[in-house]
Amino acid sequence: MAPIPTPSAQPDDAPDAYVGLDAGDAERLARSRGWTTVRAVPPGAIITMEYLEGRLNFEVDHGSVVRCWKG
Template identity: 70%
Template sequence: MAPNPSPSDEPQDSPDAYVGLAADAAEQRARERGWTAVRSLPPGAIITMEYRVGRLNLEVRDGRVARAWKG
């Protein structure tokens, strides 16, 4: 079984920095900054609630990031 990553394996990057960016630019920036998974979601999407270290969630409205959060 693979070891669980520690919180230090998560990029030291603020999700707030992605709000207002175009969705494709935000996804590209997130991957460049070390996020291992980037999830773009429409407003109100039903999602799983488990926390995954290294994942950045982007709520995209009208092609722009309206909200971003870790996990």
């Protein structure tokens, strides 16, 4: 029988640390800290809200991160 796969661990990182950063700089920083998926969306965007381990979401307004959350 094949082993049960375990999801990769997501980085131990505080999303609030990205708020106020330039969107490009925030994405580079997140990837360097181990986030496998980084999603940037404009304010009020309609997005799927399924939780995805290893994903970091940025709400970006005028080129800056105004909100950030995991999943």
